[in-house]
Amino acid sequence: MRQIILPVDPGRQQVAGDRKMGNADSKLNFRKAVVQLTTKTQPVEASDDVFWDQFWVDSSTTVQDVFALVPAAEIRAVREESPSNLATLCYKAVERLVRGADSGCPSEKERQTVLNCTRLLTRILPYIFEDADWRGFFWSTIPGRAGRLDHDADDEGRPLAESLLLAIADLLFCPDFTIQSHKKNSPDTADDIRAIDSCEYIWEAGVGFAQAPPLNYLHDLNRTELLKLLLTCFSEAMYLPPSPENKVLNPWISFFCSTENRHALPLFTSLLNVVCAYDPVGYGIPYNHLLFSDYREQLVEQAVQILIVTLEHEAGSAASAALQALDPSTSPSAEEEQEPGGPDNLFVNYLSRIHREEDLSFVLKGLARLLNNPLIQTYLPRSTKKIQFHQELLILFWKFCDFNKKFLFFVLKSSDVLDMLVPILFYLNDARADQSRLGLMHIGVFILLLLSGERNFGVRLNKPYALRVPMDIPVFTGTHADLLIVIFHKIISSGHQRLQPLFDCLLTIIVNISPYLKSLSMVAANKLLHLLEAFSTPWFLFSSPQNHHLVFFLLEVCNNIIQYQFDGNFNLVYAIIRKRSVFHQLANLPSDTASIQRALQKKKRTGISRTNSVENESMEGSRPAVPAEPGTLKASLEATPGIDKITEKSQVSQDGTMVTLPHSDSPHTSTKSVIAAGASDSESNSERDHEVNRTQSESARSRLSSVSSTAAWSANSDWVSSWKAKLPLQTIMRLLQVLVPQVEKICIDKGLTDESEILKFLQHGTLVGLLPVPHPILIRKYQANAGTAMWFRTYIWGVIYLRNVDPPIWYDTDIRLFEIQRI
Numbered sequence: 031m032r033q034i035i036l037p038v039d040p041g042r043q044q045v046a047g048d049r050k051m052g053n054a055d056s057k058l059n060f061r062k063a064v065v066q067l068t069t070k071t072q073p074v075e076a077s078d079d080v081f082w083d084q085f086w087v088d089s090s091t092t093v094q095d096v097f098a099l100v101p102a103a104e105i106r107a108v109r110e111e112s113p114s115n116l117a118t119l120c121y122k123a124v125e126r127l128v129r130g131a132d133s134g135c136p137s138e139k140e141r142q143t144v145l146n147c148t149r150l151l152t153r154i155l156p157y158i159f160e161d162a163d164w165r166g167f168f169w170s171t172i173p174g175r176a177g178r179l180d181h182d183a184d185d186e187g188r189p190l191a192e193s194l195l196l197a198i199a200d201l202l203f204c205p206d207f208t209i210q211s212h213k214k215n216s217p218d219t220a221d222d223i224r225a226i227d228s229c230e231y232i233w234e235a236g237v238g239f240a241q242a243p244p245l246n247y248l249h250d251l252n253r254t255e256l257l258k259l260l261l262t263c264f265s266e267a268m269y270l271p272p273s274p275e276n277k278v279l280n281p282w283i284s285f286f287c288s289t290e291n292r293h294a295l296p297l298f299t300s301l302l303n304v305v306c307a308y309d310p311v312g313y314g315i316p317y318n319h320l321l322f323s324d325y326r327e328q329l330v331e332q333a334v335q336i337l338i339v340t341l342e343h344e345a346g347s348a349a350s351a352a353l354q355a356l357d358p359s360t361s362p363s364a365e366e367e368q369e370p371g372g373p374d375n376l377f378v379n380y381l382s383r384i385h386r387e388e389d390l391s392f393v394l395k396g397l398a399r400l401l402n403n404p405l406i407q408t409y410l411p412r413s414t415k416k417i418q419f420h421q422e423l424l425i426l427f428w429k430f431c432d433f434n435k436k437f438l439f440f441v442l443k444s445s446d447v448l449d450m451l452v453p454i455l456f457y458l459n460d461a462r463a464d465q466s467r468l469g470l471m472h473i474g475v476f477i478l479l480l481l482s483g484e485r486n487f488g489v490r491l492n493k494p495y496a497l498r499v500p501m502d503i504p505v506f507t508g509t510h511a512d513l514l515i516v517i518f519h520k521i522i523s524s525g526h527q528r529l530q531p532l533f534d535c536l537l538t539i540i541v542n543i544s545p546y547l548k549s550l551s552m553v554a555a556n557k558l559l560h561l562l563e564a565f566s567t568p569w570f571l572f573s574s575p576q577n578h579h580l581v582f583f584l585l586e587v588c589n590n591i592i593q594y595q596f597d598g599n600f601n602l603v604y605a606i607i608r609k610r611s612v613f614h615q616l617a618n619l620p621s622d623t624a625s626i627q628r629a630l631q632k633k634k635r636t637g638i639s640r641t642n643s644v645e646n647e648s649m650e651g652s653r654p655a656v657p658a659e660p661g662t663l664k665a666s667l668e669a670t671p672g673i674d675k676i677t678e679k680s681q682v683s684q685d686g687t688m689v690t691l692p693h694s695d696s697p698h699t700s701t702k703s704v705i706a707a708g709a710s711d712s713e714s715n716s717e718r719d720h721e722v723n724r725t726q727s728e729s730a731r732s733r734l735s736s737v738s739s740t741a742a743w744s745a746n747s748d749w750v751s752s753w754k755a756k757l758p759l760q761t762i763m764r765l766l767q768v769l770v771p772q773v774e775k776i777c778i779d780k781g782l783t784d785e786s787e788i789l790k791f792l793q794h795g796t797l798v799g800l801l802p803v804p805h806p807i808l809i810r811k812y813q814a815n816a817g818t819a820m821w822f823r824t825y826i827w828g829v830i831y832l833r834n835v836d837p838p839i840w841y842d843t844d845i846r847l848f849e850i851q852r853i
Contacts, residue, residue: 053090056088056089056090056091057089057091057095057099059084059088059089060084060085060089060091060095060096060099061099062084063081063084063085064085064099064100064104066081066084067108067115067119068104068107068108070112070115071111071112072112073112073114073115073118074115074118076118076121076122082118082119082122085119085122085123085146085147085150086123086126086143086146086147086150087139087143087146089146090142090146091146091149092149093149093152093255093258093837094836094837096146096149096150096152096153096837097153097837097838100150100153100154102157102842102843105153105154105157106157109157109158109161109164116154117167119150119154120151120154120158120167120168120190121190123147123150123151123154124147124151124190124193124194124197126143126144126147127144127147127148127151127194127197127198127201128193128194128196128197130143130144130147130197130201130204131196131197131200131201131204131223132200132223132224133223134204134205134207134223135201135204135206135207136206141207141252144201144207145252145255148255148256148258148259149255151194151259151262152255152258152259152262152837152839153837155259155262155263155265156262156265156269156839156840156843157843159265159266159268159269159843160269160843160844160845165266165269167190168189168190168191168194169189169190169191169281170189170190171187171188171189171190191263191281191282191285192285192290194263195260195263195282195285195286195291196290196291198256198259198260198263199286199291199292199293199294199297200223200293201256202253202256202257202293202297202300203226203228203231203293203296203297204223205223205226205231207249207252208249208252208253208256209231209233209243209249210231210243210244210246210249212230212231228292228293228296228297229295229296231243231296232296232299232300232303233253233300233303233304234300234303234304234307235303235307236299236302236303236306236307236389236392236396237299237302237303237306237384237389237392237393238299238389239299239303242307245326247325250325250326250328250329251325251328253329253332254325254328254329254332257329257332257333257335257336258332258834258839260286260336261332261335261336261339261830261834261839262839263282263286264280264282264283264286264336264339264340265827265830265839265840266280266281266282267280267339267823267827267847268827268831268840268845268846268847268848269843269844269845269846269847270846270847271846271847272668272820272823272824272847272848273820274816274817274820280342283339283340283342283375284374284375286340287340287375287376287377287378288374288375288376289376291376294376294377294380295376295380298337298376298377298380298381299380300333301333301334301336301337302333302337302381302393304326304329304330304333305330305333305334305337305396305400305423305426306392306393306395306396306397307392307396308326308327308330308396308400309399310324310327310400310403310414310415310416310417311403311406311414311415312324312415324415327415327417330419331419331422331833334419334422334423334426335419335422335830335833335834337377337426337429338422338425338426338429338826339826339827339830340375340377341375341377341378341381341426341429341433342375342378342819342822342823378433381429381430381433381434382433382434383434384434384436384437385436387440390436390437390440391440393430393437394437394440394441394446394449394450395446397423397426397427397430397450398446398449398450398453400417400419400420400423401420401423401424401427401450401453401454402449402452402453403415403416403417404416404417404420404453404456405452405453405456405499418833419833420453420457420470421469421470421473421829421833422829422833424454424457424470424473424474424477425473425822425825425826425829427450427477428473428476428477428480431477431480431481432480432814438480438481438484439484439486441481442481442484442486442487442490443486444490445490445493447481447486447487447490448490448491448493448510450477451478451481451491451510451514452497452499452510452513454474454477454478455474455501455513455514455517456499456501457470457474458470458471458474458475458517458521459501459502459503459517459520459521459655460501460502460653460655461655462520462521462524462525462526462529462655463524463525463526463655463656463657464526464655464656464657464658465526465528465657465658465664465853466658466662466663466664466853467658468528468529468664468667469665469667469825469828469829471521471525471529471532472532472667472670472821472825473825475532475535475536475539476535476812476818478514478539479535479538479539479542479676479677479812480812482538482539482542482543482809483542483677483680483809483810483811483812485546485682485686485809487542487543488511488542488543488544488545488546488547489546490510491509491510491511491514491543491546491547492509492510492511492546492547492548492549493509493510494508494509494510495508495509495510495512495513498649500649500650500651500652500653501517501648501649501652502520502648502649502652502653502654502655503516503517503520503648503649503652504516504553504648504649505648505649506551506553506554507551508549508550508551508553508554509547509548509549509551511543511547511550511554512550512551512553512554514539514540514543515540515550515554515557515558516553516554516557518536518537518539518540519557519558519560519561521536522536522561523560523561523564524655525655526657531669531670532670533580534576534579534580534583534672534673535673535676537561537580537583537584537587538583538673538677538810540558540583540587541583541586541587541590541808541810542809542810544586544587544590544591545590545591545593545594545595545682545807546594546595547591547595547599548595548598548599549595549598549599549601550591550599550601550602551601552601552604552605554601555599555601555602555604555605556605558584558587558588558602558605559605559606559608559609559612561580561584562581562584562585562588562609562612563609563612565577565580565581565584566581566612566615566616568619568620568625568626568629569629569630569632569633571619571745571750572626572629572630572745572750573630573745575743575749578753579673581616581757582753582756582757582758585757585758585759585762586758586808588602588606588761588762589758589761589762589805590807592761592762592765592797592801593761593801593804593805594804594807596796596797597796600789600792600793600795601789603765603769603792604785604788604789604792606762606765606766607766607769607770607773610766610770613759613762613763613766616757616759617757617759617763619750619754621747621750621751621754622747623746623747626745626746626747626750630745657853658853659853660853661852661853662852662853663832663850663851663852663853664828664832664850664851664852664853665824665825665827665828665829665831665832665848665849665850665851666824666828666848666849666850666851667821667824667825667828667848668817668820668821668824668825669817669821670817670821671815671817671818671821673810674693675815675817676812676813676814676815676817676818677810677811677812677813678690678691678693678810678811678813679691679693679808679809679810679811680808680809680810680811681806681807681808681809682806682807682808682809683806688809688811691808758805760802761801761802764797764800764801764802765797765801768797768800769792769795769797772791772795773788773791773792776788776791823847824847824848827847827848828847828848831845831848831850832850
């Protein structure tokens with residue numbers, strides 16, 4: 031069992047008592063120094079160490095103290111009124127970090143100085159970034175001071191930012207400060223620090239590293255503080271408005287993830303291993319998280335946040351990342367790092383080249399364990415720790431699937447993918463009514479869209495669903511595909527209005543998996559038909575230029591299952607027969623002007639009733655999805671590109687390979703606007719009918735008004751005729767033509783009123799030779815573009831802003847990338 035060094039050290043406790051008085055004094059002295067700095071009108075010389083040392087040498091202030099004792103107004107006042115003093119403060123703080131990195135912080139006093147400088151810079155940097163005139167400050171070399179920061183003579187012209195980043199990297203592998211020293215006796219000399227091979231000091235066993243170092247809570251705390259500063263350095267991105275080009279690379283990230291950083295590989299591996307090896311449940315002792323603070327969790331949160339912001343690169347290198355992923359060579363060595371061909375960002379490069387089965391398994395199992403953590407059921411309420419960083423984990427999983435094709439194939443080659451699917455569906459279902467979790471809904475849907483582009487995903491979904499995670503959905507017996515369809519139906523029919531742009535994506539996922547679904551349950555079949563019924567009402571079809579796409583998607587699902595999986599899908603065939611009027615109405619949809627006007631005026635007075643939509647009780651132990659508490663903060667998101675922008679069509683050929691098709695402009699697939707269509711006539715409880723109808727008319731209005739190109743749009747006869755002629759109804763009509771008379775005859779002959787007999791007949795029926803020639807299977811594969819890249823950047827930084835509240839690093843600064851809104 032690994033050694034754990036916990037914060038129970040009698041010596042330290044004794045000292046703690048003695049320090050109480052000293053601590054109050056040091057806070058007072060620190061505050062005095064801050065006041066002096068803000069009131070000095072004359073520049074203070076950089077050489078005045080007596081003045082500057084007050085900020086870091088004698089004090090022992092926590093990061094919370096620093097945030098309280100250095101108010102935002104005072105930082106801004108110094109910035110405006112005595113800029114040279116702010117510049118010198120930043121310079122001197124970085125200088126002390128560099129000095130600490132060079133010496134290896136052999137004494138307790140030097141370590142405290144490093145932590146004090148780290149906290150102070152974490153506090154100040156956002157105020158440097160929010161002012162456009164100051165943003166370049168860290169990237170300029172300071173006249174007359176060049177070279178003083180670095181031990182290497184050739185580093186003379188280094189900008190302050192580079193010195194700071196290299197010092198942080200060195201400090202993250204500093205013996206007895208952030209890593210366990212391998213030496214038994216004397217402290218390492220400064221030469222040893224520079225010569226240290228950080229690959230031997232990776233923080234946790236896992237990818238590329240076998241031995242697990244002892245857990246040391248102090249090292250975890252120190253790493254966490256340094257990573258917080260690193261994240262703050264990277265956060266310059268928050269202060270730039272979103273740009274559709276996405277060409278602007280973050281200079282802090284570009285430098286830190288380049289070959290200039292000699293610790294890039296061991297740090298990437300340390301961050302990844304710390305995240306994927308973390309087990310919040312610990313040794314299975316109930317309530318253990320209430321007994322002692324979990325320092326590892328804070329480190330894991332910072333580590334995963336650093337990973338998701340650094341794993342970003344310019345558009346275009348994804349292809350080379352994919353090539354790297356398929357390269358069978360081993361982990362990159364120092365020589366290979368220099369080779370062209372991979373992304374310049376070494377973190378992306380390393381991630382794309384992980385390929386050993388045990389490494390891929392370690393990452394997948396780690397992410398699945400953490401994502402399933404909030405789903406753990408125990409008999410003792412609140413007895414297991416529930417993690418809060420599932421959004422960051424989903425983004426990390428997304429990056430792995432996107433940048434490392436070997437990982438994607440590994441995920442899909444066994445049922446392990448279902449260990450990711452169930453928590454994603456759980457989060458989607460749980461967040462569907464909460465507007466503050468709109469980003470979580472998007473990332474979950476994007477991941478499923480990416481996975482659904484691969485045949486293996488559809489095949490895996492046929493595994494029976496036996497887990498009983500309490501979810502606010504009908505009880506059913508069936509497969510993971512049934513679970514997915516039931517939850518998607520719930521999102522569309524009872525989610526909040528702002529989910530409408532995702533409806534195209536949700537249905538595209540069902541289309542992609544449909545050719546592989548062997549046997550849908552009756553509950554799932556009814557849900558699909560209910561959606562088709564809701565989306566094919568004339569009022570809904572005519573109220574927005576995109577709404578008919580949803581009907582095309584659902585017809586395509588029915589066609590795929592009938593043509594390729596008819597044998598096991600008697601439940602769906604039965605549901606189609608029962609709802610045959612929906613298909614006849616679609617085939618006979620009126621397209622003359624008078625009928626269109628009548629339909630628009632005859633907008634439904636009530637929501638679609640639950641008749642014929644078998645609605646079972648929700649699962650035992652489940653909580654209903656609830657809206658956000660009033661006052662909850664949320665970060666705004668960029669608009670989601672339309673489904674035609676984020677997918678490309680591939681045709682599955684006879685041998686199972688996929689051929690990419692050129693972009694066509696059929697009325698079904700071309701989505702001209704970013705705002706996609708939504709189900710209005712959604713299923714609703716009677717007490718919600720009034721609310722639902724209000725939402726329907728609002729959503730139809732908002733869809734029309736929010737798209738400039740369709741501001742003056744109204745349905746006309748030619749438009750309806752243009753897509754009505756392309757409705758793919760032939761297969762379903764043929765099925766109805768053959769089976770309806772047979773089913774009616776059985777009912778009359780045997781006086782049947784029992785469904786099970788009809789199902790038995792359908793189960794053994796066949797349509798071989800009676801259906802039209804099967805159409806080729808079309809898969810819409812996720813395709814990244816500038817729009818999605820910008821969406822992800824905004825979403826990631828929004829998550830990080832909202833999750834870092836202690837201390838509130840960016841609170842009340844002039845963020846430009848997104849807006850913080852109260853619900």
